[in-house]
Amino acid sequence: MDKNSILGLLLIGGILIAWMTLSQPSKEELAKQQQVQDSILKFEDAKKSKTELDSKQIQTASTTIAATTLLAENSSGIISDSVKAIIKKQTYGDFANASTGENKIITIENDLMKVNVSSKGGRIASVELKGYKTFDGKPLFLFDADSSFQNITFAAYSKVFSTDSLYFTPEGSSFNTTGTNSKSLAMRLYAGSKASYIEYVYTLTGNEYMMGCHINTVGMQDIIASNVGELTYNWQMKTPIQEQNIQTQQASSTIYFKYLDEDPDKISETKEEKKSLDSRVKWVGFKQQFFTSVIVADAAFEKPTDIETIKLQGSSYVKNFSAALTIPYNHGQSESFGMRFYFGPNHYQTLKKYDLELERQINLGWKLFGWLNRFLTIPIFNFLSSFNLNYGIIILILTIILKLLLLPIAYRTVLSSAKMRVLKPEIDELNEKHKNDDPMKKQQATMALYKKAGVNPMAGCIPVLLQMPILIALFSFFPASIELRQQGFLWAQDLSTYDSVYHFGFAVPFYGDHVSLFALLMTASTLLYTWSNSQLMGTSNQMPGMKWMMYLMPILFLGFLNNYSAGLSWYYFLANMITFGQTWIMQKFVIDQDALHRKIQENKKKPVTVSKFQQRLEKMAKERQQQVNPKKK
CATH class of the missing domain: 2.70.98.90 (Beta-galactosidase; Chain A, domain 5)
Known part of the structure; x- marks a missing residue:
């Protein structure tokens, strides 16, 4: 071992001796530690004494209970009943006799x-x-x-x-x-x-x-x-x-x-x-x-x-x-x-x-729709129910009555469609003329033609919107109508729930585990009506996305109505077919296409009167066009 190693060991030893000397407790500290130890010993003795006392008390109580139980079992039952009565009285008070x-x-x-x-x-x-x-x-x-x-x-x-x-x-x-x-x-x-x-x-x-x-x-x-x-x-x-x-x-x-x-x-x-x-x-x-x-x-x-x-x-x-x-x-x-x-x-x-x-517990729809059900649908439904007819027939008659009430609105819709169809050749001519122009300019030319001919392109939408509250109201009425519960019609056993003609045995996403025939008929009739309406209006390339949306919506609703009330699907099917029949009859026997065309041509010759509202719309359209296509300076 060299000199440096020996010197290092001596230094380490000196440090250890110094640390032990300095960290040794003083006499005062030793006295305090002794007091703490004495306190701990006294606490442990007291705890042990209390545990022994508690054990003796528990043992005494257990002995007393055992003796009481043994005495009660060996007696004729009088003491046992008395003990039970005391316990019941302490637990239930004056209700002791009613506790058993x-x-x-x-x-x-x-x-x-x-x-x-x-x-x-x-x-x-x-x-x-x-x-x-x-x-x-x-x-x-x-x-x-x-x-x-x-x-x-x-x-x-x-x-x-x-x-x-x-x-x-x-x-x-x-x-x-x-x-x-x-x-x-x-x-x-x-x-x-x-x-x-x-x-x-x-x-x-x-x-x-x-x-x-x-x-x-x-x-x-x-x-x-x-x-x-x-x-x-x-x-x-x-x-x-x-x-x-x-x-x-x-x-x-x-x-x-x-x-x-x-x-x-x-x-x-x-x-x-x-x-x-x-x-x-x-x-x-x-x-x-x-x-x-x-x-x-x-x-x-x-x-x-x-x-x-x-x-x-x-x-x-x-x-x-x-x-x-x-x-x-x-x-x-x-x-x-x-x-x-x-x-x-x-x-x-x-x-x-x-x-x-x-009766407000029955969900008849929100605000206006609930009002229509309370004051229109339910009175008619109750009146028809008084004749003891099958509820499928009652829904048929209800549909006919509602369609008759809406007949003036339906006529306005068909008339508006007929006017648009008469103007279609001229609209197609305008589209061809302005096919390379700005869309805003083409729209203005089309609106000018409508105005000159005395045709309102929105006239057909307003009657449809007026019918929507009744359709939505019935959407709430049929599933909530207890009259339809367990009432069969044709193949449906219960008009208040879905009619199932086939079960898959597994669930198809967004559709269900069964096939509702009434829902299929409703969807097919909606597609038929949409196609028929587009034929009456004539095909148009102005809004092809809207055209496909009209066909897509009934298919999307099929998944929902497949699990809904069969009575509702039956009503929608009837409403579609009656509307289809009304439209065909009006187009065939009521509306004279030639007379309508002559009237439109006569309207073109008359001076155009523009309301203040239309003037404001035209002004806004021109300002918008100027913002989109500013003049070159």
Whole structure:
């Protein structure tokens, strides 16, 4: 080892000795560390002593419980029942006797529905509508016992009680009422004695879908917590699959509600949503495609009301609806809150007669379109239905009536087409003359010809636009019309949903897994009408893209209508064929082409009168042309 290595080792050793000397704790620091260690030891001893004490207490308690249990088992049962009674009293207070029992089902029914009431919770367990079946022929339940609940929650004895876990006593038995007769069933939840109870009173009239319900509280003022001024009525149900097209049923199902002094509203049909209603509510409806379950307050539900929808996939249910409604409570000796349930079809006239705007749950279209359905389509449809005709025939007659009402508009459309056709040779001549000119200049020359001949090129579009509201209104009416549900016509078994003449066994993108013949006929008739109209108008090369669009649109709609109401496709097919026939008759027997041509030629000789509006349009067109093609300086 050389001198440098020895020197390096000595330096390292010196540094280590110096660091150990400097880092050694002082006497004060050693004393503090000793105090910390003593504290830790005392804490561990105390913890050990407490653990031993807790173990002894647990062992003592276990021994006591075991001894009590053994004593109860070896006795004649008196002590065991006493222990149970004490436990129930501590848990349920005055509701101890109602905490156990046998669940009994009481059936109350009328001409239209059968309602099962459960003694456990006193709730409506299920509702079956007698006059309707599911798409596969089974009894139609709006909800059943396994997929629904109703209860009242309230505070008492420093706890929150829920009536769905307690047993009610039926004050009556099953019944069946008919006609205009009414009967009632009372379900009572007794609190200690018969002087204190919560009560449901259900009332059915023989020929009504509306069922009365009163929630009564008697002698509960000292039981329900004094700081509570309300009860919460919870209602939840899963809507079962009832229709052939599950997607349509799901898209048509949601919760409707009506504030006390406002129009009805709803939450989203296409997505899950939770909403808190911050004002007094008149009613809440769990609306399905063709049926609805509505709870209606005689006065109003207090705020807040919480509602929620949840989609259910891969089950026998479509959506889960829930509502938490607030009922006022004033701690009186006897109080009653009146309300009603509507369990029935989404039939416009049936809902409308209650004067509660329940009919607004039926989607008849937005604003103007809904107005047309309410005041035009539905009255005509109901009048035709009174003759007990097949609904396919009713749609045919309805189509003819609407076409007759629109006949003046149709005549104006055909007349405008005839004028354009008479002018076509001159328009073709203009196009040839100005084929190399600026498009704006060619358009101005064409408009000058129209003006000179007294022809308005937009006259044919206006009548078509006037017919559009009725077409759109019927687009909403047919899928929402319960009258068409399970009504067959020709090969269609149900006009409210698609008619399937062939199933592929697999889904074709943008089309579906089946073939709807009515949708095919509608598409074919639309293409035929488009072709016929283009022949009457004559071919034009001015807008070739628009020409192909007219043929493409019906094909695109085929994929949509293939899964839509067969009644709607049947109507569109009839409308196309009647329009085709009207046009042919007018062209053949009503409109004189030669006389029309002479009139146009006479108009050319007359001085042209230009309105101020047309003058402004021409001025704007000239200014635009100058901007596009500025003069050369």
